[in-house]
Amino acid sequence: MNIGDVSRRSGLPAKTIRYYEDIGLVTPQRSENGYRAFRDSDLHKLAFLGRARTLGFSIEDCRTLMALYEDGERESAQVKAVAQQHLDEIDAKIAQLESMRDTLAHLVHCCAGDSRPDCPILSDLAAG
Amino acid sequence: MNIGDVSRRSGLPAKTIRYYEDIGLVTPQRSENGYRAFRDSDLHKLAFLGRARTLGFSIEDCRTLMALYEDGERESAQVKAVAQQHLDEIDAKIAQLESMRDTLAHLVHCCAGDSRPDCPILSDLAAG
DNA sequence: CATAAGGGTTCCAGTCACGGGAAGGTCAAG
DNA sequence: CTTGACCTTCCCGTGACTGGAACCCTTATG
Incomplete structure (x- = not known):
């Protein structure tokens, strides 16, 4: 091949x-x-x-x-350990992304999204 | 400063x-x-x-x-568009990670994790 | 026989958002 | 005068590829 x-x-x-x-x-x-x-x-x-x-x-x-x-x-425990650790990392990543999403979704929801300049998204980024 | x-x-x-x-x-x-x-x-x-x-x-x-x-x-719509697109990307990423997690969690759950070589995780990777 | 298409090969550079570390200049304190 | 904490620039490395250039091999066709 x-x-x-x-x-x-x-x-x-x-x-x-x-x-x-x-x-x-x-x-x-x-x-x-x-x-x-x-x-x-x-x-x-x-x-x-x-x-x-x-x-x-x-x-x-x-x-x-x-x-x-x-x-x-091999012992299946070795394989499982690798997989479990990866699973933990994925869970951590998901949690982080969900935290971002929640904050961001809230801000997007609050933003009028029209032709006026006032914007809670920018206000939040500016003020913390 | x-x-x-x-x-x-x-x-x-x-x-x-x-x-x-x-x-x-x-x-x-x-x-x-x-x-x-x-x-x-x-x-x-x-x-x-x-x-x-x-x-x-x-x-x-x-x-x-x-x-x-x-x-x-600026118009707040411009800001909102950027944020909304990012939000969509985050959602997509979360969905992808959750799909991985589900598959992986199932495999980890099925693996005995003992001293024997038989392992459903490796079997799955080998066979699709 | 020339050539064109459609394989294959190597090597180099770029991605993203920095972090590590070297080699050296600057400044305040003891 | 030296020590130590700053600061500077510069270059390399990260992960897992992807794009592209420049070139070779094979087969079919005019």
């Missing part, structure tokens, strides 16, 4: 796949013409990575998860 | 204040010794920027909001 095929099948842009090779997440072989030659196992890995990234795991987390996936001796 | 004073009063790191000068958000004067000399109006601007950033506005949005704030001829 060339990179285009793998890109279509995994849903990852070719650029991303090259980047993943750069940082050592996949190591495709090379054809005589210099093209990357992906095996099924490479495609499988890339699909795995794509799904992990979709769940918001960092590249380093993905590296860890891949290593655990390939390690028959 | 030197940058340290402004930093303490605005809550912004000195590094950030220098960066804001770099990109033209504030233009403090200079003392004879080369130190930045901030006026009250500069401090006020920086506090404004700090609060806007706290609400998650991008630097470019902040630039726009500052310009509107300083424009006596």
Whole structure:
């Protein structure tokens, strides 16, 4: 498989796949013409990575998860710990965004949004 | 005021204040010794920027909001439009994170987290 | 046979909003 | 005179790519 095929099948842009090779997440072989030659196992890995990234795991987390996936001796507790920590971070991020949203929604609600200059949004930003 | 004073009063790191000068958000004067000399109006601007950033506005949005704030001829509709768009983006981000959280929470819940290798988290990532 | 299209390759620069750290100038106190 | 707390500029690094330039390989067509 060339990179285009793998890109279509995994849903990852070719650029991303090259980047993943750069940082050592996949190591495709090379054809005589210099093209990357992906095996099924490479495609499988890339699909795995794509799904992990979709769940918001960092590249380093993905590296860890891949290593655990390939390690028959792993303990599921290790995987769960990584996932739980990520979950906590997501919860924190959501809480932060919701706080922003609440403040902002209130301000937007209070702003007339007409042709006059008076604006509670700017007043709030100016005054704290 | 030197940058340290402004930093303490605005809550912004000195590094950030220098960066804001770099990109033209504030233009403090200079003392004879080369130190930045901030006026009250500069401090006020920086506090404004700090609060806007706290609400998650991008630097470019902040630039726009500052310009509107300083424009006596502004229409509140312009401000509201910027804020509403940002609010929409926040809502989208929250929705995305919640989707991640739901999937992830389910997987974490299903994972035994013990010393055995079987793990539904890895199975899900591997199989889609 | 020339060429054009549609692959592939490398490498460099840019993104966003700063933060870290080096190398050095300035100022008030002891 | 030295110490220490300031301040200055400059350059590199962050995360996870994305865009683009300049170039090579393969296949089909006039």
